[in-house]
Amino acid sequence: SSSFLTKEVVNENQVQDVLEHQPAKDSTCRQDTTLTGPIETTLCDYETVESVNEELFTNLSELVKTPFFKYFRADLYRDCPFWEEHGFCMNRECGITTVDESEIPEKWRAAALSKVELPSEEQRETLPGCYYRDSDYCYLDDMTEGDYIDLSANPERFTGYIGPSAHRIWSSIYQENCFGLDDAQDELSAPSGMAYIMTGRYRALSFLKPASDEGQQCLEKRVYYKIISGLHASISTHICAEYFNQTTGEWGPNLPCFINRVANHPERLQYIYFNNVLLLRAVSRIAPYLSAYDYCSSGTHEEDQRTLDVVTKVVGLATEAGKFDESVLFRGENANVLKEEFKQHFRNVSRIMDCVGCDKCRLWGKVQTTGVATALKILFELDEKTLDPRSNSNLLQRSEVVALMQTLHRFTESLHFVGLFREMWAAADREDEERILKEAERPDTARNVSHLSPIAGKEHTDVDYFYSRSSEWINACRRGTLGCVSALVEGLRWVWSACNSAFKVSGKDSGPERVEF
Ligand SMILES: Cc1cc2nc3c(=O)[nH]c(=O)nc-3n(C[C@H](O)[C@H](O)[C@H](O)COP(=O)(O)OP(=O)(O)OC[C@H]3O[C@@H](n4cnc5c(N)ncnc54)[C@H](O)[C@@H]3O)c2cc1C
Numbered sequence: 213s214s215s216f217l218t219k220e221v222v223n224e225n226q227v228q229d230v231l232e233h234q235p236a237k238d239s240t241c242r243q244d245t246t247l248t249g250p251i252e253t254t255l256c257d258y259e260t261v262e263s264v265n266e267e268l269f270t271n272l273s274e275l276v277k278t279p280f281f282k283y284f285r286a287d288l289y290r291d292c293p294f295w296e297e298h299g300f301c302m303n304r305e306c307g308i309t310t311v312d313e314s315e316i317p318e319k320w321r322a323a324a325l326s327k328v329e330l331p332s333e334e335q336r337e338t339l340p341g342c343y344y345r346d347s348d349y350c351y352l353d354d355m356t357e358g359d360y361i362d363l364s365a366n367p368e369r370f371t372g373y374i375g376p377s378a379h380r381i382w383s384s385i386y387q388e389n390c391f392g393l394d395d396a397q398d399e400l401s402a403p404s405g406m407a408y409i410m411t412g413r414y415r416a417l418s419f420l421k422p423a424s425d426e427g428q429q430c431l432e433k434r435v436y437y438k439i440i441s442g443l444h445a446s447i448s449t450h451i452c453a454e455y456f457n458q459t460t461g462e463w464g465p466n467l468p469c470f471i472n473r474v475a476n477h478p479e480r481l482q483y484i485y486f487n488n489v490l491l492l493r494a495v496s497r498i499a500p501y502l503s504a505y506d507y508c509s510s511g512t513h514e515e516d517q518r519t520l521d522v523v524t525k526v527v528g529l530a531t532e533a534g535k536f537d538e539s540v541l542f543r544g545e546n547a548n549v550l551k552e553e554f555k556q557h558f559r560n561v562s563r564i565m566d567c568v569g570c571d572k573c574r575l576w577g578k579v580q581t582t583g584v585a586t587a588l589k590i591l592f593e594l595d596e597k598t599l600d601p602r603s604n605s606n607l608l609q610r611s612e613v614v615a616l617m618q619t620l621h622r623f624t625e626s627l628h629f630v631g632l633f634r635e636m637w638a639a640a641d642r643e644d645e646e647r648i649l650k651e652a653e654r655p656d657t658a659r660n661v662s663h664l665s666p667i668a669g670k671e672h673t674d675v676d677y678f679y680s681r682s683s684e685w686i687n688a689c690r691r692g693t694l695g696c697v698s699a700l701v702e703g704l705r706w707v708w709s710a711c712n713s714a715f716k717v718s719g720k721d722s723g724p725e726r727v728e729f
Pocket residue numbers: 368369370371372373374375378379381382417420440441442444445446447448451473480568572573574576577656657
């Protein structure tokens with residue numbers, strides 16, 4: 213696993229390009245950097261996205277705190293369907309808190325939902341605990357298992373989930389970017405990414421296609437890569453913006469982390485913009501549907517009206533910046549076969565989320581893959597007639613609407629955070645800059661995460677943490693034998709680590725423990 217620890221070579225010019233870029237206040241093009249002019253495969257430019265982002269972010273930040281949008285139902289304890297996953301995250305930040313169903317409006321509870329929301333058996337392909345319909349780009353949880361989670365109480369941020377388990381997830385996701393119908397360069401005879409995993413031919417990250425390959429790839433494949441890489445970059449931006457500082461014990465932005473993961477690879481930031489445009493286009497395309505949606509959620513009439521008002525503002529801004537011509541994709545002879553493949557690969561990505569070994573990361577992974585999949589469905593599967601809220605009022609499930617808006621919020625927040633990193637860079641003098649760039653070259657995976665761990669320092673005495681985890685272990689046991697075995701393994705590992713840690717703390721070597729992979 214130490215092969216993952218590659219030293220990043222920081223390209224100062226690229227980093228400056230990203231961090232010294234001045235976002236546009238209006239839609240005027242300038243000739244400065246990689247973040248100027250048209251955004252490839254869209255009809256929008258960087259300046260337009262930047263000119264609406266802060267207003268969008270402010271409105272979405274309000275929206276995601278409303279009762280309708282903050283509760284998300286998910287089954288976080290399904291077994292990984294593709295490999296045996298042992299990568300449990302032992303840090304307290306990986307845990308989540310769930311909400312008792314009694315706190316949720318009755319019409320969203322499992323019993324009511326299974327009557328109303330679920331499509332009939334003939335309309336969907338079912339697997340234990342989840343299903344998809346023909347038009348879906350992801351698996352959706354059926355309402356038989358799972359919990360409600362208040363997303364605002366479980367923010368996406370640094371958790372310390374690192375190393376081979378996290379890398380395996382990312383590599384499997386990128387490996388889905390392998391289309392049988394692609395051009396001759398593209399390993400025509402190779403099995404799909406999932407087939408690799410299932411046949412044990414899993415390779416680390418060497419398959420990742422460099423950006424320079426772009427010219428040789430088909431458009432759909434490039435779009436797939438941009439979506440995934442942009443999502444990855446957005447998650448990384450959140451991790452770096454809300455990072456745990458080992459020295460001060462405080463949360464805050466970590467500029468070297470952002471340089472290492474994003475600014476040193478400007479195309480990754482470009483793909484965050486790309487995802488923004490894709491999601492904005494989806495939101496603007498279903499504008500009438502969103503305007504007619506029932507946002508009543510047991511609050512007061514004023515509260516529900518306020519939710520609708522904010523949705524209306526978001527939809528208005530989305531219409532300004534969401535310029536994307538979906539009709540240029542999936543054209544030509546093999547269009548339908550290619551689309552089916554694209555869909556199947558994206559569905560696999562949504563199932564890979566069940567393999568993420570950190571509850572909070574899995575939760576946000578599910579929210580965001582569902583959000584992007586909903587956008588893809590809106591763009592590539594639904595015609596104007598289907599989108600009519602009068603003729604098709606049950607077009608989207610509540611979880612899809614919530615995921616779409618939450619995901620758009622994630623991406624607008626990423627661009628907002630990029631602005632904060634630029635301010636930090638601008639405030640640094642030459643000496644600081646040199647130190648920051650040097651620090652950005654260190655492999656991220658070797659960072660010390662001991663302060664977050666329940667097993668190091670004073671945290672191992674945190675009884676609350678143990679209780680919160682143990683209730684999840686018991687829940688997993690209730691759900692079946694496999695879940696129970698996994699839970700038992702995690703429980704035993706926790707106890708083993710706690711004993712080890714207690715031993716260390718009581719011994720001479722009680723300095724902070726380094727977690728390396
Ligand atoms: C679904 C999911 C959700 C997660 N959520 C969280 C979270 O909320 N909090 C948290 O702390 N951790 C989270 N993680 C873990 C996090 O994403 C990293 O995997 C972890 O921090 C280790 O980072 P790393 O620097 O080793 O590289 P990783 O981010 O793991 O990347 C692995 C490799 O992929 C390549 N790569 C990196 N970024 C890109 C990109 N944008 N485009 C193309 N290639 C790229 C690089 O070669 C890199 O070495 C999540 C992981 C997954 C899979």
